[in-house]
Amino acid sequence: xxxxxxxxxxxxxxxxxxxxxxxxxxxxxxxxxxxxxxxxxxxxxxxxxxxxxxxxxxxxxxxxxxxxxxxxxxxxxxxxxxxxxxxxxxxxxxxxxxxxxxxxxxxxxxxxxxxxxxxxxxxxxxxxxxxxxxxxxxxxxxxxxxxxxxxxxxxxxxxxxxxxxxxxxxxxxxxxxxxxxxxxxxxxxxx
Amino acid sequence: xxxxxxxxxxxxxxxxxxxxxxxxxxxxxxxxxxxxxxxxxxxxxxxxxxxxxxxxxxxxxxxxxxxxxxxxxxxxxxxxxxxxxxxxxxxxxxxxxxxxxxxxxxxxxxxxxxxxxxxxxxxxxxxxxxxxxxxxxxxxxxxxxxxxxxxxxxxxxxxxxxxxxxxxxxxxxxxxxxxxxxxxxxxxxxx
DNA sequence: CCCTTTCTGTAGTGGTCGCTATAAAATAAC
DNA sequence: GTTATTTTATAGCGACCACTACAGAAAGGG
Numbered sequence: 251x252x253x254x255x256x257x258x259x260x261x262x263x264x265x266x267x268x269x270x271x272x273x274x275x276x277x278x279x280x281x282x283x284x285x286x287x288x289x290x291x292x293x294x295x296x297x298x299x300x301x302x303x304x305x306x307x308x309x310x311x312x313x314x315x316x317x318x319x320x321x322x323x324x325x326x327x328x329x330x331x332x333x334x335x336x337x338x339x340x341x342x343x344x345x346x347x348x349x350x351x352x353x354x355x356x357x358x359x360x361x362x363x364x365x366x367x368x369x370x371x372x373x374x375x376x377x378x379x380x381x382x383x384x385x386x387x388x389x390x391x392x393x394x395x396x397x398x399x400x401x402x403x404x405x406x407x408x409x410x411x412x413x414x415x416x417x418x419x420x421x422x423x424x425x426x427x428x429x430x431x432x433x434x435x436x437x438x439x440x441x
Numbered sequence: 442x443x444x445x446x447x448x449x450x451x452x453x454x455x456x457x458x459x460x461x462x463x464x465x466x467x468x469x470x471x472x473x474x475x476x477x478x479x480x481x482x483x484x485x486x487x488x489x490x491x492x493x494x495x496x497x498x499x500x501x502x503x504x505x506x507x508x509x510x511x512x513x514x515x516x517x518x519x520x521x522x523x524x525x526x527x528x529x530x531x532x533x534x535x536x537x538x539x540x541x542x543x544x545x546x547x548x549x550x551x552x553x554x555x556x557x558x559x560x561x562x563x564x565x566x567x568x569x570x571x572x573x574x575x576x577x578x579x580x581x582x583x584x585x586x587x588x589x590x591x592x593x594x595x596x597x598x599x600x601x602x603x604x605x606x607x608x609x610x611x612x613x614x615x616x617x618x619x620x621x622x623x624x625x626x627x628x629x630x631x632x
Numbered sequence: 633c634c635c636t637t638t639c640t641g642t643a644g645t646g647g648t649c650g651c652t653a654t655a656a657a658a659t660a661a662c
Numbered sequence: 663g664t665t666a667t668t669t670t671a672t673a674g675c676g677a678c679c680a681c682t683a684c685a686g687a688a689a690g691g692g
Contacts, residue, residue, distance in 0.1 A: 253669040254658075254659060256669075276467070277467055281649085281650095291652080361612075364464070373613055408626040411607055419601070443636085443637040446638085472679085482641095482682080
């Protein structure tokens with residue numbers, strides 16, 4: 251019953267996601283969103299609530315699509331070393347893919363925003379990613395596959411920092427080859 | 442001749458610097474600046490021009506004070522290895538110093554801003570920093586102090602990425618010890 | 633004292649922000 | 663066809679943005 255929606259909600263959400271990805275939460279305006287989504291403000295608000303909720307949906311969608319390579323890499327390799335190596339290699343590929351904005355949305359979209367909820371939401375995702383790396387390393391350490399003096403938390407912080415640096419480099423124009431070299435060098439820190 | 446200025450220009454500039462450092466260029470408002478600087482808008486504009494020029498002065502001041510440790514580290518050690526080691530160690534210290542905002546202003550203040558001039562100015566400083574690391578490594582390579590297959594540009598990109606990751610980690614709440622561990626692990630990539 | 637110059641605080645400029653009241657248009661149920 | 667419901671587009675809300683016109687206050691030179 252009622253008039254049918256004239257736009258595809260999923261496509262509009264993907265466009266909004268890319269706008270937030272490119273400009274961050276605060277620098278993305280409703281005017282910019284309606285422009286790329288092909289939708290007028292009242293339709294946007296009827297379909298997504300408000301800017302904050304639309305951003306939340308965009309982040310969730312990002313995690314399930316563009317950002318899903320990370321958990322797949324950590325879960326889909328027989329050793330922690332192979333998992334982290336794949337994680338870094340796929341980050342180099344995804345962060346420089348010209349089909350979408352460069353770098354990682356979780357890392358960049360919350361920088362320089364004043365909304366504490368947005369900052370905390372993204373920081374939480376970053377901390378969860380770091381913890382996932384740490385747990386994967388600890389699993390191999392407990393299985394005796396790594397030297398006993400292995401410092402899993404320090405390694406996890408290191409690789410998280412490298413990935414965040416790769417995201418910044420990608421936004422500054424680094425190529426996939428540049429980031430591949432960064433990934434290779436980072437693996438020299440493996441115990 | 443004329444009425445004397447009622448505020449200290451240098452102190453006001455340092456306050457503005459820290460405000461830009463903490464919130465970035467675009468998220469820093471004139472109202473926020475006048476509040477921390479203890480100055481009314483007309484005095485700010487008379488003394489510094491406009492927001493864009495005040496930011497330029499703040500960046501220059503940052504490079505000459507809080508950010509000067511980088512060029513000092515690269516110029517003040519006998520080997521490239523010692524220089525980069527000192528660079529990373531001092532970054533860990535400075536980025537987590539509670540006396541000022543966390544992380545590096547050059548790395549974070551331009552994220553998610555729409556002004557292309559601001560983006561390019563900061564990106565230029567980052568590229569200059571990366572080039573300085575590369576030249577320091579090349580100097581040792583040409584002197585025969587490093588293996589002949591040493592890839593100076595790749596190493597420079599790697600250490601620049603690590604430093605940028607350390608800045609992000611610091612803004613996420615990492616301690617100096619956390620960043621020291623990252624620096625130590627990064628040095629394992631040294632040729 | 634007066635006059636000029638510069639700085640100061642108040643109060644506002646037009647423009648954009650996120651968001652919405654309103655009413656016409658389009659669909660479904662009857 | 664009629665009615666009820668939902669989406670559409672237009673137009674505009676108060677709040678904030680960077681920035682400034684204006685007038686009074688404070689200094690130096692005569």
